[in-house]
Amino acid sequence: MSEKKLAEAFKLIDEAHAQDPKKIQVDGKEQPYELHYSQKMSHYLEQRNPCAPDTLRLAIRAQHFRRWEIPRDSYAMNKVGYHAWRSYLKKRQADMASQICLDCGYSQDDATRVAQLVRKEDLKKDEETQTLEDVACLVFLDDQFEEFEKQHDEEKIVKILQKTWEKMSEKGHELALELPMSDRCKDLVGKALVVARG
Template identity: 30%
Template sequence: MTPDPPAQRPQLEKAIALIDEVNAQDPTKVPTDSGSEPYRLAYSRWLTEWVKRLDPKASDELLILARGKSIESWQLSLIKRDDYAPNTPGMRQWEMDRKKWLANRLLAVVKEAGYDEATQTLIENIMMGKNLPDPRDVRKYDLIGNLGMVDFKKLQAVNMMQTLDDAEALLFLEKNFEEMFNRMPADEVAAVCKRELSRLSQNGIVTVLKQRWSPVQQRLLQKVLPVPGKFASIMMDVEGVSAASTHPGDWRYANFDYE
Protein backbone atom coordinates (compact mmCIF):
# COMPACT_ATOMS: atom_id res chain seq x y z
CA MET A 1 0.00 0.00 0.00
CA THR A 2 1.33 3.42 -0.94
CA PRO A 3 1.77 5.64 2.15
CA ASP A 4 -0.04 8.94 2.36
CA PRO A 5 1.96 12.08 1.52
CA PRO A 6 3.91 13.37 4.55
CA ALA A 7 1.55 16.33 4.90
CA GLN A 8 -1.31 13.89 5.57
CA ARG A 9 0.49 11.84 8.23
CA PRO A 10 -0.01 13.53 11.62
CA GLN A 11 2.22 11.10 13.54
CA LEU A 12 5.05 11.71 11.10
CA GLU A 13 4.57 15.46 11.32
CA LYS A 14 4.74 15.25 15.13
CA ALA A 15 7.89 13.10 15.05
CA ILE A 16 9.62 15.46 12.60
CA ALA A 17 8.66 18.49 14.71
CA LEU A 18 10.02 16.84 17.86
CA ILE A 19 13.29 15.93 16.16
CA ASP A 20 13.69 19.43 14.75
CA GLU A 21 13.01 20.93 18.17
CA VAL A 22 15.85 18.90 19.65
CA ASN A 23 18.30 19.53 16.80
CA ALA A 24 17.57 23.26 16.90
CA GLN A 25 19.58 23.28 20.15
CA ASP A 26 22.79 22.24 18.35
CA PRO A 27 25.49 24.75 19.36
CA THR A 28 27.33 24.30 16.05
CA LYS A 29 26.10 26.58 13.28
CA VAL A 30 26.50 26.28 9.51
CA PRO A 31 25.82 28.81 6.74
CA THR A 32 22.60 28.25 4.81
CA ASP A 33 20.54 30.14 2.25
CA SER A 34 18.66 31.80 5.10
CA GLY A 35 21.79 32.86 6.98
CA SER A 36 22.98 30.29 9.51
CA GLU A 37 21.32 27.33 11.21
CA PRO A 38 22.16 24.73 13.84
CA TYR A 39 24.20 22.09 12.02
CA ARG A 40 22.14 18.97 12.86
CA LEU A 41 18.91 20.81 12.07
CA ALA A 42 20.15 21.76 8.61
CA TYR A 43 21.86 18.41 7.93
CA SER A 44 18.80 16.34 8.85
CA ARG A 45 16.61 18.47 6.61
CA TRP A 46 19.03 18.13 3.69
CA LEU A 47 19.23 14.36 4.22
CA THR A 48 15.44 14.09 4.31
CA GLU A 49 15.20 15.96 1.01
CA TRP A 50 17.61 13.52 -0.65
CA VAL A 51 15.68 10.52 0.72
CA LYS A 52 12.47 11.92 -0.75
CA ARG A 53 14.18 12.37 -4.11
CA LEU A 54 15.45 8.80 -4.07
CA ASP A 55 12.21 7.33 -2.75
CA PRO A 56 9.14 9.54 -3.34
CA LYS A 57 7.00 6.91 -1.57
CA ALA A 58 9.22 6.75 1.50
CA SER A 59 7.62 5.22 4.58
CA ASP A 60 7.30 6.98 7.92
CA GLU A 61 10.15 4.91 9.32
CA LEU A 62 12.53 5.91 6.53
CA LEU A 63 11.69 9.61 6.82
CA ILE A 64 12.07 9.49 10.61
CA LEU A 65 15.46 7.81 10.23
CA ALA A 66 16.59 10.42 7.73
CA ARG A 67 15.49 13.23 10.00
CA GLY A 68 16.57 11.70 13.29
CA LYS A 69 19.57 9.39 12.82
CA SER A 70 21.88 12.13 14.10
CA ILE A 71 19.48 13.55 16.70
CA GLU A 72 21.33 15.49 19.41
CA SER A 73 24.54 13.79 18.30
CA TRP A 74 26.69 16.61 19.66
CA GLN A 75 26.11 14.95 23.05
CA LEU A 76 28.10 11.91 21.90
CA SER A 77 31.25 13.75 22.95
CA LEU A 78 30.24 12.91 26.53
CA ILE A 79 30.80 9.21 25.77
CA LYS A 80 34.56 9.42 25.91
CA ARG A 81 36.85 6.93 24.22
CA ASP A 82 39.27 7.19 27.14
CA ASP A 83 36.67 5.60 29.41
CA TYR A 84 37.00 2.30 27.51
CA ALA A 85 39.79 -0.22 27.24
CA PRO A 86 42.58 0.82 24.82
CA ASN A 87 42.09 -2.19 22.56
CA THR A 88 39.79 -3.47 19.83
CA PRO A 89 37.04 -4.77 22.16
CA GLY A 90 37.10 -1.41 23.94
CA MET A 91 36.78 0.42 20.64
CA ARG A 92 33.86 -1.76 19.59
CA GLN A 93 32.07 -1.27 22.90
CA TRP A 94 32.58 2.49 22.65
CA GLU A 95 31.12 2.52 19.13
CA MET A 96 28.20 0.31 20.20
CA ASP A 97 27.39 2.55 23.17
CA ARG A 98 27.34 5.59 20.90
CA LYS A 99 24.97 3.83 18.52
CA LYS A 100 22.77 2.74 21.39
CA TRP A 101 22.62 6.28 22.79
CA LEU A 102 21.46 7.68 19.42
CA ALA A 103 18.96 4.87 18.92
CA ASN A 104 17.44 5.37 22.37
CA ARG A 105 17.25 9.13 21.84
CA LEU A 106 15.38 8.68 18.56
CA LEU A 107 13.14 5.95 19.96
CA ALA A 108 12.01 8.27 22.76
CA VAL A 109 10.80 10.72 20.12
CA VAL A 110 9.14 7.99 18.05
CA LYS A 111 7.30 6.73 21.11
CA GLU A 112 6.21 10.25 22.07
CA ALA A 113 4.82 10.72 18.55
CA GLY A 114 2.55 7.71 19.14
CA TYR A 115 4.10 5.04 16.93
CA ASP A 116 3.53 1.39 17.76
CA GLU A 117 6.07 -1.15 18.95
CA ALA A 118 6.62 -2.62 15.48
CA THR A 119 7.68 0.77 14.13
CA GLN A 120 9.96 1.35 17.11
CA THR A 121 11.58 -2.08 16.63
CA LEU A 122 12.22 -1.48 12.93
CA ILE A 123 13.83 1.89 13.60
CA GLU A 124 15.93 0.46 16.43
CA ASN A 125 17.12 -2.46 14.27
CA ILE A 126 18.23 -0.11 11.51
CA MET A 127 19.91 2.34 13.89
CA MET A 128 21.79 -0.48 15.59
CA GLY A 129 22.29 -2.66 12.52
CA LYS A 130 20.68 -5.42 14.56
CA ASN A 131 19.79 -8.73 12.86
CA LEU A 132 20.21 -7.14 9.43
CA PRO A 133 22.67 -7.93 6.63
CA ASP A 134 24.89 -5.23 5.20
CA PRO A 135 23.29 -4.00 1.93
CA ARG A 136 26.74 -4.11 0.30
CA ASP A 137 27.19 -7.76 1.25
CA VAL A 138 23.65 -9.13 1.30
CA ARG A 139 23.01 -12.61 -0.09
CA LYS A 140 19.76 -14.15 -1.14
CA TYR A 141 19.54 -16.51 1.81
CA ASP A 142 19.93 -13.52 4.16
CA LEU A 143 16.42 -12.49 3.13
CA ILE A 144 14.78 -15.89 3.36
CA GLY A 145 12.73 -16.59 6.47
CA ASN A 146 10.84 -19.60 7.78
CA LEU A 147 9.64 -22.24 5.31
CA GLY A 148 11.78 -20.71 2.57
CA MET A 149 9.60 -17.60 2.29
CA VAL A 150 10.95 -14.12 1.69
CA ASP A 151 11.27 -12.09 4.89
CA PHE A 152 9.71 -8.90 3.55
CA LYS A 153 10.26 -6.98 6.79
CA LYS A 154 13.98 -7.66 6.59
CA LEU A 155 13.97 -6.79 2.90
CA GLN A 156 12.23 -3.49 3.71
CA ALA A 157 14.80 -2.70 6.40
CA VAL A 158 17.78 -3.45 4.15
CA ASN A 159 16.19 -1.33 1.43
CA MET A 160 15.89 1.57 3.89
CA MET A 161 19.52 1.18 4.96
CA GLN A 162 20.65 1.40 1.34
CA THR A 163 18.48 4.45 0.69
CA LEU A 164 20.04 6.19 3.67
CA ASP A 165 23.54 5.25 2.49
CA ASP A 166 22.80 6.68 -0.95
CA ALA A 167 21.27 9.86 0.47
CA GLU A 168 24.27 10.49 2.74
CA ALA A 169 26.72 10.00 -0.12
CA LEU A 170 24.77 12.29 -2.43
CA LEU A 171 24.47 14.92 0.29
CA PHE A 172 28.24 14.76 0.80
CA LEU A 173 28.78 15.46 -2.89
CA GLU A 174 26.20 18.24 -2.96
CA LYS A 175 27.61 20.13 0.00
CA ASN A 176 31.33 19.30 -0.05
CA PHE A 177 32.63 18.03 -3.39
CA GLU A 178 32.99 21.27 -5.34
CA GLU A 179 34.62 23.12 -2.44
CA MET A 180 37.05 20.23 -1.84
CA PHE A 181 37.79 19.98 -5.56
CA ASN A 182 38.80 23.65 -5.70
CA ARG A 183 40.85 23.55 -2.49
CA MET A 184 42.60 20.19 -2.27
CA PRO A 185 44.96 18.18 -4.50
CA ALA A 186 43.16 15.76 -6.80
CA ASP A 187 44.55 12.62 -5.13
CA GLU A 188 43.34 13.78 -1.71
CA VAL A 189 39.89 14.59 -3.09
CA ALA A 190 39.77 11.17 -4.74
CA ALA A 191 40.69 9.42 -1.47
CA VAL A 192 37.96 11.23 0.48
CA CYS A 193 35.35 10.64 -2.23
CA LYS A 194 36.25 6.97 -2.50
CA ARG A 195 35.59 6.56 1.21
CA GLU A 196 32.40 8.62 1.31
CA LEU A 197 30.88 7.04 -1.81
CA SER A 198 31.87 3.46 -1.03
CA ARG A 199 28.33 2.39 -0.06
CA LEU A 200 26.48 3.70 -3.11
CA SER A 201 24.02 1.40 -4.85
CA GLN A 202 23.50 1.15 -8.60
CA ASN A 203 20.74 3.73 -8.36
CA GLY A 204 22.98 6.00 -6.32
CA ILE A 205 25.77 5.73 -8.88
CA VAL A 206 23.39 6.61 -11.70
CA THR A 207 22.11 9.59 -9.67
CA VAL A 208 25.69 10.82 -9.12
CA LEU A 209 26.47 10.66 -12.82
CA LYS A 210 23.29 12.53 -13.72
CA GLN A 211 24.39 15.57 -11.69
CA ARG A 212 26.07 18.48 -13.44
CA TRP A 213 29.83 18.22 -13.07
CA SER A 214 32.69 19.73 -15.01
CA PRO A 215 34.52 17.26 -17.33
CA VAL A 216 37.43 17.03 -14.87
CA GLN A 217 35.12 16.46 -11.91
CA GLN A 218 33.22 13.81 -13.89
CA ARG A 219 36.42 11.92 -14.68
CA LEU A 220 37.52 12.00 -11.05
CA LEU A 221 34.16 10.68 -9.86
CA GLN A 222 34.18 7.89 -12.42
CA LYS A 223 37.48 6.71 -10.99
CA VAL A 224 36.27 6.56 -7.38
CA LEU A 225 32.72 5.25 -7.74
CA PRO A 226 32.35 1.77 -6.25
CA VAL A 227 31.46 -1.41 -8.08
CA PRO A 228 27.69 -1.78 -7.56
CA GLY A 229 26.59 -4.38 -5.03
CA LYS A 230 24.30 -7.27 -5.89
CA PHE A 231 21.27 -6.07 -3.95
CA ALA A 232 19.33 -5.13 -7.12
CA SER A 233 19.67 -8.59 -8.65
CA ILE A 234 18.83 -10.22 -5.31
CA MET A 235 15.68 -8.11 -5.07
CA MET A 236 14.72 -9.27 -8.54
CA ASP A 237 15.27 -12.89 -7.53
CA VAL A 238 13.22 -12.74 -4.34
CA GLU A 239 10.48 -10.30 -5.35
CA GLY A 240 10.38 -10.20 -9.14
CA VAL A 241 11.21 -7.64 -11.77
CA SER A 242 8.66 -5.06 -10.61
CA ALA A 243 10.25 -4.85 -7.16
CA ALA A 244 13.76 -4.79 -8.56
CA SER A 245 12.90 -1.71 -10.61
CA THR A 246 12.59 0.36 -7.42
CA HIS A 247 15.31 1.84 -5.24
CA PRO A 248 18.07 0.95 -4.38
CA GLY A 249 18.84 -0.75 -7.71
CA ASP A 250 17.11 -0.81 -11.06
CA TRP A 251 17.47 -4.04 -13.01
CA ARG A 252 17.63 -2.00 -16.24
CA TYR A 253 21.04 -0.73 -15.10
CA ALA A 254 22.41 -4.20 -14.34
CA ASN A 255 25.04 -3.84 -17.06
CA PHE A 256 25.51 -0.09 -16.70
CA ASP A 257 29.09 0.87 -17.56
CA TYR A 258 29.92 3.79 -15.30
CA GLU A 259 33.54 3.89 -16.44
Protein backbone atom coordinates (compact mmCIF):
# COMPACT_ATOMS: atom_id res chain seq x y z
CA MET A 1 0.00 0.00 0.00
CA SER A 2 2.81 2.37 0.89
CA GLU A 3 4.53 1.75 -2.46
CA LYS A 4 1.30 2.54 -4.31
CA LYS A 5 0.82 5.80 -2.41
CA LEU A 6 4.44 6.81 -2.96
CA ALA A 7 4.25 6.06 -6.69
CA GLU A 8 1.04 8.10 -7.04
CA ALA A 9 2.51 11.03 -5.12
CA PHE A 10 5.70 10.94 -7.21
CA LYS A 11 3.57 10.88 -10.36
CA LEU A 12 1.67 14.03 -9.31
CA ILE A 13 4.85 15.81 -8.26
CA ASP A 14 6.66 14.92 -11.48
CA GLU A 15 3.69 15.95 -13.61
CA ALA A 16 3.91 19.39 -12.02
CA HIS A 17 7.70 19.53 -12.50
CA ALA A 18 7.20 18.65 -16.17
CA GLN A 19 5.32 21.94 -16.63
CA ASP A 20 8.43 24.01 -15.89
CA PRO A 21 8.95 26.25 -18.94
CA LYS A 22 12.72 26.30 -18.42
CA LYS A 23 14.31 23.54 -20.49
CA ILE A 24 17.79 22.05 -20.39
CA GLN A 25 19.65 19.47 -22.44
CA VAL A 26 20.25 16.16 -20.64
CA ASP A 27 22.08 13.47 -22.60
CA GLY A 28 21.09 15.19 -25.84
CA LYS A 29 17.40 15.41 -24.94
CA GLU A 30 15.39 18.42 -23.84
CA GLN A 31 13.95 18.16 -20.34
CA PRO A 32 12.10 20.55 -17.99
CA TYR A 33 14.67 21.83 -15.51
CA GLU A 34 12.69 21.15 -12.31
CA LEU A 35 11.94 17.59 -13.40
CA HIS A 36 15.67 17.06 -13.89
CA TYR A 37 16.44 18.73 -10.55
CA SER A 38 13.95 16.62 -8.59
CA GLN A 39 15.28 13.40 -10.10
CA LYS A 40 18.81 14.44 -9.16
CA MET A 41 17.57 15.06 -5.61
CA SER A 42 16.10 11.55 -5.44
CA HIS A 43 19.32 10.11 -6.88
CA TYR A 44 21.47 11.66 -4.15
CA LEU A 45 19.02 10.69 -1.44
CA GLU A 46 19.61 7.06 -2.44
CA GLN A 47 23.31 7.60 -1.80
CA ARG A 48 22.83 9.57 1.41
CA ASN A 49 20.10 7.38 2.93
CA PRO A 50 18.83 4.46 0.83
CA CYS A 51 16.44 3.47 3.65
CA ALA A 52 14.74 6.88 3.85
CA PRO A 53 11.04 6.85 4.81
CA ASP A 54 8.35 7.96 2.37
CA THR A 55 8.04 11.34 4.08
CA LEU A 56 11.67 12.21 3.37
CA ARG A 57 11.50 10.82 -0.17
CA LEU A 58 8.47 13.00 -0.87
CA ALA A 59 9.99 16.13 0.66
CA ILE A 60 13.15 15.60 -1.39
CA ARG A 61 11.16 15.16 -4.61
CA ALA A 62 8.98 18.23 -3.92
CA GLN A 63 11.77 20.53 -2.77
CA HIS A 64 11.28 23.03 -5.63
CA PHE A 65 7.61 22.31 -6.24
CA ARG A 66 6.24 24.82 -8.81
CA ARG A 67 9.04 27.19 -7.89
CA TRP A 68 9.12 28.81 -11.32
CA GLU A 69 5.64 30.24 -10.72
CA ILE A 70 7.11 32.74 -8.24
CA PRO A 71 10.11 34.27 -10.03
CA ARG A 72 12.94 35.82 -8.05
CA ASP A 73 12.29 39.26 -9.57
CA SER A 74 8.78 39.31 -8.11
CA TYR A 75 10.53 40.42 -4.90
CA ALA A 76 13.00 43.25 -4.32
CA MET A 77 16.39 42.41 -5.83
CA ASN A 78 18.31 42.78 -2.59
CA LYS A 79 19.16 40.62 0.43
CA VAL A 80 15.89 41.36 2.23
CA GLY A 81 13.91 40.57 -0.92
CA TYR A 82 15.84 37.35 -1.45
CA HIS A 83 15.10 36.06 2.04
CA ALA A 84 11.44 37.05 1.76
CA TRP A 85 11.22 35.19 -1.55
CA ARG A 86 12.86 32.07 -0.10
CA SER A 87 10.62 32.12 2.98
CA TYR A 88 7.47 32.40 0.90
CA LEU A 89 8.60 29.65 -1.46
CA LYS A 90 9.30 27.24 1.39
CA LYS A 91 5.85 27.78 2.90
CA ARG A 92 4.09 27.53 -0.45
CA GLN A 93 5.98 24.42 -1.53
CA ALA A 94 5.40 22.79 1.85
CA ASP A 95 1.67 23.46 1.72
CA MET A 96 1.30 22.04 -1.79
CA ALA A 97 3.43 18.97 -1.07
CA SER A 98 1.40 18.32 2.07
CA GLN A 99 -1.84 18.44 0.08
CA ILE A 100 -0.51 15.94 -2.45
CA CYS A 101 0.27 13.56 0.41
CA LEU A 102 -3.29 13.83 1.71
CA ASP A 103 -4.72 13.38 -1.79
CA CYS A 104 -2.69 10.16 -2.18
CA GLY A 105 -3.92 8.63 1.08
CA TYR A 106 -1.15 9.56 3.49
CA SER A 107 -2.12 10.47 7.05
CA GLN A 108 -2.29 14.04 8.34
CA ASP A 109 0.80 13.30 10.46
CA ASP A 110 2.72 12.18 7.36
CA ALA A 111 1.57 15.23 5.40
CA THR A 112 2.60 17.52 8.26
CA ARG A 113 5.99 15.85 8.44
CA VAL A 114 6.59 16.32 4.72
CA ALA A 115 5.74 20.02 5.09
CA GLN A 116 8.19 20.36 8.00
CA LEU A 117 10.94 18.80 5.93
CA VAL A 118 10.25 20.95 2.87
CA ARG A 119 10.50 24.01 5.16
CA LYS A 120 13.81 22.59 6.48
CA GLU A 121 12.73 22.91 10.11
CA ASP A 122 15.27 22.15 12.85
CA LEU A 123 18.24 22.00 10.51
CA LYS A 124 21.34 20.59 12.28
CA LYS A 125 19.09 19.05 14.96
CA ASP A 126 16.77 16.90 12.84
CA GLU A 127 18.68 14.16 11.01
CA GLU A 128 16.17 13.94 8.16
CA THR A 129 16.18 17.72 7.62
CA GLN A 130 19.97 17.57 7.58
CA THR A 131 19.81 14.78 5.03
CA LEU A 132 17.63 16.95 2.80
CA GLU A 133 20.12 19.82 3.14
CA ASP A 134 23.02 17.50 2.29
CA VAL A 135 21.19 16.29 -0.81
CA ALA A 136 20.43 19.84 -1.97
CA CYS A 137 24.10 20.77 -1.54
CA LEU A 138 25.23 17.68 -3.44
CA VAL A 139 22.92 18.53 -6.34
CA PHE A 140 24.32 22.06 -6.38
CA LEU A 141 27.90 20.82 -6.46
CA ASP A 142 27.21 18.15 -9.06
CA ASP A 143 24.73 19.85 -11.33
CA GLN A 144 25.02 23.63 -10.95
CA PHE A 145 28.44 24.54 -9.59
CA GLU A 146 30.44 24.31 -12.81
CA GLU A 147 28.15 26.75 -14.62
CA PHE A 148 27.73 28.92 -11.53
CA GLU A 149 31.46 29.44 -11.02
CA LYS A 150 31.81 30.89 -14.52
CA GLN A 151 29.46 33.73 -13.60
CA HIS A 152 31.24 34.98 -10.45
CA ASP A 153 34.73 35.96 -9.30
CA GLU A 154 36.87 33.52 -7.36
CA GLU A 155 36.50 35.26 -3.99
CA LYS A 156 32.72 35.06 -4.11
CA ILE A 157 32.76 31.43 -5.27
CA VAL A 158 35.09 30.39 -2.44
CA LYS A 159 32.81 32.07 0.12
CA ILE A 160 29.76 30.32 -1.33
CA LEU A 161 31.56 26.98 -1.18
CA GLN A 162 32.50 27.61 2.44
CA LYS A 163 28.87 28.34 3.32
CA THR A 164 27.76 25.25 1.43
CA TRP A 165 30.28 23.11 3.31
CA GLU A 166 29.11 24.50 6.66
CA LYS A 167 25.54 23.42 5.90
CA MET A 168 26.53 19.81 5.34
CA SER A 169 27.07 16.87 7.68
CA GLU A 170 30.20 14.71 7.74
CA LYS A 171 28.42 12.13 5.59
CA GLY A 172 27.52 14.90 3.15
CA HIS A 173 31.18 15.98 3.06
CA GLU A 174 32.28 12.43 2.24
CA LEU A 175 29.86 12.19 -0.67
CA ALA A 176 30.80 15.67 -1.93
CA LEU A 177 34.48 14.78 -2.10
CA GLU A 178 33.63 11.78 -4.30
CA LEU A 179 31.84 13.90 -6.93
CA PRO A 180 33.44 14.11 -10.38
CA MET A 181 34.52 17.71 -11.03
CA SER A 182 36.60 19.66 -13.50
CA ASP A 183 40.13 20.58 -12.41
CA ARG A 184 39.02 24.20 -11.99
CA CYS A 185 36.14 23.25 -9.69
CA LYS A 186 38.35 20.90 -7.67
CA ASP A 187 40.83 23.74 -7.20
CA LEU A 188 38.10 26.09 -5.95
CA VAL A 189 36.76 23.48 -3.53
CA GLY A 190 40.29 22.89 -2.27
CA LYS A 191 40.77 26.61 -1.60
CA ALA A 192 37.43 26.79 0.21
CA LEU A 193 38.29 23.82 2.42
CA VAL A 194 41.68 25.24 3.39
CA VAL A 195 39.92 28.29 4.81
CA ALA A 196 36.97 26.31 6.25
CA ARG A 197 39.30 23.98 8.16
CA GLY A 198 41.36 26.88 9.43
